[in-house]
Amino acid sequence: xxxxxxxxxxxxxxxxxxxxxxxxxxxxxxxxxxxxxxxxxxxxxxxxxxxxxxxxxxxxxxxxxxxxxxxxxxxxxxxxxxxxxxxxxxxxxxxxxxxxxxxxxxxxxxxxxxxxxxxxxxxxxxxxxxxxxxxxxxxxxxxxxxxxxxxxxxxxxxxxxxxxxxxxxxxxxxxxxxxxxxxxxxxxxxxxxxxxxxxxxxxxxxxxxxxxxxxxxxxxxxxxxx
Ligand code: ADP
Ligand code: ADP
Numbered sequence: 001x002x003x004x005x006x007x008x009x010x011x012x013x014x015x016x017x018x019x020x021x022x023x024x025x026x027x028x029x030x031x032x033x034x035x036x037x038x039x040x041x042x043x044x045x046x047x048x049x050x051x052x053x054x055x056x057x058x059x060x061x062x063x064x065x066x067x068x069x070x071x072x073x074x075x076x077x078x079x080x081x082x083x084x085x086x087x088x089x090x091x092x093x094x095x096x097x098x099x100x101x102x103x104x105x106x107x108x109x110x111x112x113x114x115x116x117x118x119x120x121x122x123x124x125x126x127x128x129x130x131x132x133x134x135x136x137x138x139x140x141x142x143x144x145x146x147x148x149x150x151x152x153x154x155x156x157x158x159x160x161x162x163x164x165x166x167x168x169x170x171x172x173x174x175x176x177x178x179x180x181x182x183x184x185x186x187x188x189x190x191x192x193x194x195x196x197x198x199x200x201x202x203x204x205x206x207x208x209x210x211x212x213x214x215x216x217x218x219x220x221x222x223x224x225x226x
Contacts, residue, residue, distance in 0.1 A: 002064040002154040002187055003029045004050075009059035011045050011211075019045040021211040023059070027189070032181055034198045035191045037208030043191045046208075047157045050189070051080045063155060078155040079148035079186070083163055087132040087143055093119075094128040096143050100151045118146045121180065138169045145177070149184050156186035160193065170194070174201055 004027040011020040019042045027033050035043050048054035050061060052073030061068050068076055079100075087096050094115060095102075101111045119125045122142040132140055141161065149156065158177075162170045178201055181188055192198055198205050199219045207215040207222070215222065 003027065004155060004187055005060070005062035006046075006050075007060040007062065009046070009049060009061060010057045011042070011049055011054065012057045019211055020049070023211070023213060025206065025213060025216065027187055028203075030185045030187055032178070032188045032190065032201060032203045034202035034205045035189055035208060036193070036195075036198050036205060037214070041208045042211040043208060044159055047080065047159055047189065047191065050155070051078050051157055052076050076155075077151075077153050078157060079151060079153035080157040080159070081144055081148045081161045083160045087140060087147075089132055092129050092131060093124055093135070093143055096132065097124075097128075097146050097150055099147060104151070114150055114152075115146075118150050121183065122146050122176070137165055138173065141165060141169075141173060142176070145180065149180060149186070152184070153186050156181075156184065156188045158188070158190045160191055162197070163193070170197070177201070 006023055006025045006027070009020055009023040010018070012018050023046065035046070037043055045054060049056050052068075052071065056069050063076065088099065091099070097115045097119060098111045101114060106114075116125070119128055122145065124139065124142055124146065127135060127139060132143065135143070141164075145161070161177075162173050165173060174197060177190075190201060202219050204216060204218055205222050206213055
């Protein structure tokens with residue numbers, strides 16, 4: 001749990017492309033922020049800078065009270081779920097969920113105490129011994145979510161996590177993600193192309209264009225004045 005300050009962040013890639021330009025936004029503790037904007041406007045770059053996969057060219061990233069620009073990704077306490085969520089195909093659902101905790105060398109009994117409630121929350125308690133191949137698309141997406149949140153991150157980033165699912169499942173997963181958010185209370189940035197997702201899930205919506213913020217507003221105000 002943490003507030004996040006994105007203070008005048010910029011990103012210039014080595015080839016000279018400016019992907020993010022003077023991006024300035026403060027995100028509240030436990031906020032669910034939705035980021036929208038056309039392809040190529042810099043959404044993924046921004047998430048990768050926050051998670052620590054991409055160097056920040058200039059500006060300051062503050063999580064909690066700490067400037068994290070130089071903090072390695074593994075020490076940032078941030079979880080990220082991508083579009084093409086890759087599960088470990090040779091591991092059971094349980095081992096997929098437990099993966100991050102095993103990396104942290106948690107005790108097996110503690111791992112079990114963490115994994116089982118999350119499996120229950122996501123309706124996976126009867127799937128724990130199965131391999132990802134045996135699951136439906138929605139179940140696989142839930143494993144990807146569970147694997148990310150099992151470490152109880154203070155910040156949770158999602159980059160179009162539902163775009164591979166069919167329409168009906170997307171609607172269902174929307175409310176599951178909100179339910180998970182209410183329990184987890186991680187400060188969240190959620191990237192989507194789907195206007196309905198943005199409208200129904202967001203505390204605030206940020207509209208990006210060509211590396212800059214075009215608009216910040218709540219769902220009830222944002223699409224009234226297009
Ligand atoms: P979005 O996620 O909104 O589609 P991206 O962050 O992927 O946008 O891309 C923003 C801009 O940065 C685009 O012009 C893209 O071509 C460029 N870009 C993305 N990744 C790289 C990279 N590794 N090297 C150079 N340019 C990149
Ligand atoms: P995350 O799943 O947390 O997003 P990665 O997919 O990047 O992270 O993988 C984390 C680590 O697990 C990497 O070192 C990667 O090489 C390793 N890994 C990836 N796929 C498998 C797999 N099928 N079985 C075991 N380890 C894997």
